[in-house]
Amino acid sequence: MWSTLTLVVTMATVSAAIELNITRSFNVGFQCDFCRTMPQAANGWTAHIVFSKPIDSLHMYRADIVQTPADGKDYVITNKTHNGDLDTGEDLCLNFTAWTQNFTLPEVYFYMEGIDQPQEGGGGGGGGSGQTTTSGQTTTSDQTTASGQTTASDQTTASGQTTASDQTTASGQTTTTTSGPTTASDQTTASGQTTASDQTTASGQTTASGQTTASDQTTASAQTTASGQTRTSGQTTASGQTTASDQTTASGQTTASGQTTASGQTTASDQTTASGPTTASDQTTTSGQTTASGQTTASGQTTASGPTTASGQTTASDQTTASGQTRASDQTTASGQTTASGQTTTSDQTTASGQTATTTTATTTTAPPSNDGGSTxxxxxxxxxxxxxxxxxxxxxxxxxxxxxxxxxxxxxxxxxxxxxxxxxxxxxxxxxxxxxxxxxxxxxxxxxxxxxxxxxxxxxxxxxxxxxxxxxxxxxxxxxxxxxxxxxxxxxxxxxxxxxxxxxxxxxxxxxxxxxxxxxxxxxxxxxxxxxxxxxxxxxxxxxxxxxxxxxxxxxxxxxxxxxxxxxxxxxxxxxxxxxxxxxxxxxxxxxxxxxxxxxxxxxxxxxxxxxxxxxxxxxxxx
The missing domain is CATH 2.60.120.200 (Jelly Rolls)
Structure with missing residues (x-):
């Protein structure tokens, strides 16, 4: 879930704090941008971003990180070529993404060496857990059964045969690892970093946020929602309504039926089959054998390699690249820049707009390319x-x-x-x-x-x-x-x-x-x-x-x-x-x-x- 938050960054030698808007927040981190007016000129600069609580990693967009702290708090950054020379009164604008599995945002400070006074990190916040609660480091082995309302916080590890029924919630800075046969029924919510191995079955309403990895045989039925970074390997079957957002990677044999929506960066390899209405947005890559039936919509940058078959109503917008053997039947619409190589067959109604380049063998049917915007x-x-x-x-x-x-x-x-x-x-x-x-x-x-x-x-x-x-x-x-x-x-x-x-x-x-x-x-x-x-x-x-x-x-x-x-x-x-x-x-x-x-x-x-x-x-x- 995206939201707009406000973060206050205190300048060490400036009397008033600078209030900054975090442009994006998500389950495992946040992003913010800020500008500071230079109190004096600088010919090259070094600065610190200090967090009151440890973060997992930091990515700067307009500066280089030259020192990553062992405790995850005090990051040292320096200028890039284009923003090294600054005059008095000129604005220095920076932005960054911080990745953390703490649900409570830390205090953040920024200071420049030789200009501001150093700022040490402050204290942090806390969190709470629900009705039946395990906190700290918890390990369960062999056969574990939990019924009723269960909440696990901090680090939880379960091995052997694990069954959770009714309402199960894992929150906080949480790593949940299950090995062996695992069954979750009714309403299951996992946040933070979640890893499931061997045979995993989830029924009812299942929501996974943060970084989720499922390997071997995974079956999800009814309504399934995965946000953050999600990886599934081995044999994966999803039925009902399935939504994957942010970065999703599926390898092995993947079958999705019902309504499937993938947003963010999505990669599917080996054999992928999607039936029912399917929507892929932003950057989508499919390799191996891909079959899509029903209504299929791909927007953003889409790349398909290997044999690809699309039936029903298919719409591809922006930049689309298909290599190998590609077949599109019924109504197909491609807009933006479209490139198809290998053997390509389009039948029934086909419309291509924007810049279209087609290199084919065998039979090819394409609409003529549209105006490139400069011929008239x-x-x-x-x-x-x-x-x-x-x-x-x-x-x-x-x-x-x-x-x-x-x-x-x-x-x-x-x-x-x-x-x-x-x-x-x-x-x-x-x-x-x-x-x-x-x-x-x-x-x-x-x-x-x-x-x-x-x-x-x-x-x-x-x-x-x-x-x-x-x-x-x-x-x-x-x-x-x-x-x-x-x-x-x-x-x-x-x-x-x-x-x-x-x-x-x-x-x-x-x-x-x-x-x-x-x-x-x-x-x-x-x-x-x-x-x-x-x-x-x-x-x-x-x-x-x-x-x-x-x-x-x-x-x-x-x-x-x-x-x-x-x-x-x-x-x-x-x-x-x-x-x-x-x-x-x-x-x-x-x-x-x-x-x-x-x-x-x-x-x-x-x-x-x-x-x-x-x-x-x-x-x-x-x-x-």
């Missing part, structure tokens, strides 16, 4: 008009968000090519808050609003261009002109590009904060609650003194679904493809056109260039 030119500007006031002749009449201050001009090609180009000049020491030749910004709507739009242009950085810490570049926008400068809104979005240190590129997006879980966990994605979201930072690198062609394609989501997409190409090579995005909640919000925005920053003087410099632009194209 809606507007282009090959020759720049001789007007620095409105070089496009198409600047939106709304003045909000516009500035120039003499930075824009039409000049000869700096590389010696024919034709005029647009120049954006940045004065030495300028950044977004210095209103003196800091760059330029305006909105242009040369086409009608659309759900998919691709912007392409050529860019040239002047020789000796110092990228410093970063700056903005043109992108796309939709809705009102309010999604920039730290302003987020559900009535607009923008997807400008940015250069960062050493010319590393990214998409700098402003959109609704309600995004798919895991977006900020992906490599090179950096989410900042006070400003934009960096997508694919460092996926490409701009060069100075030469023309480069950059292209950005945005596909809006269906309102109520997180199925939007951003793609970037540099010189014809795809550098970024981010899916499952949420740009809008209303159908009337569409992509309006070009958001021409370029300046150094960042909002502080540390972003400013140390010498005059320029960027140049030509060959603007908007396509759909």
């Amino acid at each position: 030119v809606l507007w282009e500007l090959k020759n720049i008009p001789q007007s620095s006031a409105d070089p496009f002749g198409l600047i939106n009449t709304q003045s909000k968000g516009r500035f120039n201050e003499g930075s824009l001009s039409v000049v000869s090609d700096p590389a010696g090519g024919s034709g005029e180009v647009l120049r954006a000049f940045y004065k030495k020491g300028s950044y977004v808050r210095i209103k003196d030749q800091r760059g330029a910004q305006f909105y242009s709507t040369p086409t009608s609003p659309r759900l998919t739009m691709k912007l392409t242009y050529d860019i040239y950085f002047s020789p000796g261009f110092d990228f410093v810490k970063g700056g903005k570049l043109p992108g796309l926008f939709g809705g009102t002109r309010d999604c920039s400068g730290g302003r987020h809104s559900d009535t607009c979005f923008s997807t400008r590009l940015m250069w960062r240190r050493l010319g590393h590129g990214e998409v700098y997006a402003y959109f609704t904060r309600d995004q798919a879980a895991g977006l900020c966990d992906q490599p090179n994605n950096i989410c900042n609650s006070r400003s934009g979201t960096s997508l694919g930072r460092g996926n490409w690198q701009f060069k100075v003194g030469e023309w480069q062609t950059i292209a950005q394609r945005v596909t809006l989501n269906t309102p109520g679904q997180k199925d939007g997409q951003v793609q970037v190409w540099l010189n014809g090579q795809k550098k970024l493809d981010v899916q499952n995005l949420n740009f809008r909640t209303r159908s009337d919000l569409k992509i309006e056109g070009l958001f021409f925005s370029t300046f150094f920053g960042g909002s502080g003087a540390s972003w400013a260039p140390s010498a005059d410099c320029s960027t140049y632009y030509k060959n603007f194209v908007i396509s759909a």
Whole structure:
């Protein structure tokens, strides 16, 4: 069960504590993000995250862990390359996931070496157990029978033949291990880390949360729910309504009947059979022989290898890859990027949308690939008009968000090519808050609003261009002109590009904060609650003194679904493809056109260039 909690992290030398929102909490841990304003400059830094009670492990997303404590309390972290140099007043934003089987959250402290005073971990909380209670370390051997209401906390080990009836609950920081024949009936709930070996039979309503491992022969009937990390090996049979969430791995022979739902990362190997309505979301991998009958829906990234047969109504969305022998019958719909290799047969009604690549032998029936988002030119500007006031002749009449201050001009090609180009000049020491030749910004709507739009242009950085810490570049926008400068809104979005240190590129997006879980966990994605979201930072690198062609394609989501997409190409090579995005909640919000925005920053003087410099632009194209 997901919930939103609040965690207070105390800064050692700051009078007021910083209250942080934990974006995700789950049965075996929690995740939080936080920003601290630097009281002084730092050129590289080392910090500590201290927990008042031990945790099992820690994963940092914007810093490196350099020392893992033996007691699980005091973790030492250091900066990554992109966030090592910090100025006074600049925000340092970090986030982490802590894994623990303690149900009571610990106190958490953060301090930086040489800046804050060290913080020692504090005391912890406690827990309680139910009516018939065993606490501490409990071991039962041979034949054990428990009836009535039973609660086991801490560490419980049962060997031999074990039978639990009526209501059985295992809670706390609990490791439950059963070996030999085990039967659980009526309502059974296991939380924490649970391991069942040999022959295990669960009937009635069964819920397992945390890390669960079942080996050999496992049979679950009626309603079964597994959350957290679940592994089943050997022969597994589930009947009735079965739900598996988070990370689920099934190996050996697996049969699921009735209604089956798998979310998170799901892997099934060897022989897998699913009958009835089956839904798999996020990342799903099946290997060996796979048969799905009835209604089957796969969303996210789906990979099937070996012989695969799907009958009934089958829908695959986003990225789907099938290798080996694949047969789909009746009504089949594939959207997003679909690749099938080996022998592929599709019959009856087949619809493929997005990018479809099919390599087959024998008989193949596929729908023609859809438009790639860039073949129909809606507007282009090959020759720049001789007007620095409105070089496009198409600047939106709304003045909000516009500035120039003499930075824009039409000049000869700096590389010696024919034709005029647009120049954006940045004065030495300028950044977004210095209103003196800091760059330029305006909105242009040369086409009608659309759900998919691709912007392409050529860019040239002047020789000796110092990228410093970063700056903005043109992108796309939709809705009102309010999604920039730290302003987020559900009535607009923008997807400008940015250069960062050493010319590393990214998409700098402003959109609704309600995004798919895991977006900020992906490599090179950096989410900042006070400003934009960096997508694919460092996926490409701009060069100075030469023309480069950059292209950005945005596909809006269906309102109520997180199925939007951003793609970037540099010189014809795809550098970024981010899916499952949420740009809008209303159908009337569409992509309006070009958001021409370029300046150094960042909002502080540390972003400013140390010498005059320029960027140049030509060959603007908007396509759909």
